[in-house]
Amino acid sequence: MKPVATPIEGLVVLESRVFGDERGWFTESFNQRGFEVALRDLGQSAPPAFVQDNHSCSQRGVLRGLHYQLPPHAQGKLVRVVRGSAYDVAVDIRRGSPTFGQSFGLELSAANRIQLWIPAGFAHGFLAMEDDTHFLYKTTDYYDPKSERSIAWNDPGIGINWPGVAEGLITPNLAPKDAAAPEFAAAELF
């Protein structure tokens, strides 16, 4: 895993090594030692161990997020797409952070095999850009619905530029809970 720093401290893009041959290709989708070395190369300590793997499938236009869990069940997430593509976004909700309220987004896809490490302290969401987009991710704490919170995907204070939405090319398909999510200013944060 080759780490690439982002403008937000702690948020790390990870590029996968892919070995192709006449049969197809192979990649180590996760290697604990490689993950720790990648974060250490950016001056970060190793995160808590992952305890849960998640896998969701979304049709084009589905927008899941922005979600997070409050301490003590805050989750670090290592996210990737294995089929289709998604525009993935993390928002820094760590009070006192110099990038508090700032977002970072990128395309994750089966084609680019990019992963994003999102430490605890971020709200997370993604917009599926293709039908049958399979989104996989590891989390550093278990699902705890009582501690789950959300922030409106279109909060003007955060100003996420979801691809195709402003142009009217994609109409987000939201779960009712996400359609009713509070704005950042009203959200219960860390």
Ligand SMILES: Cc1cn([C@H]2C[C@H](O)[C@@H](COP(=O)(O)OP(=O)(O)O[C@H]3O[C@H](C)C(=O)[C@H](O)[C@H]3O)O2)c(=O)[nH]c1=O
């Ligand atoms: C997240 C989760 C959900 N569920 C159950 C609860 C519901 O019955 C069903 C769908 O849950 P939800 O609508 O919360 O799924 P998403 O909208 O994909 O939620 C995720 O969306 C964004 C992208 C995130 O980063 C979070 O990991 C997570 O909040 O799965 C579980 O049993 N375990 C889990 O860990």
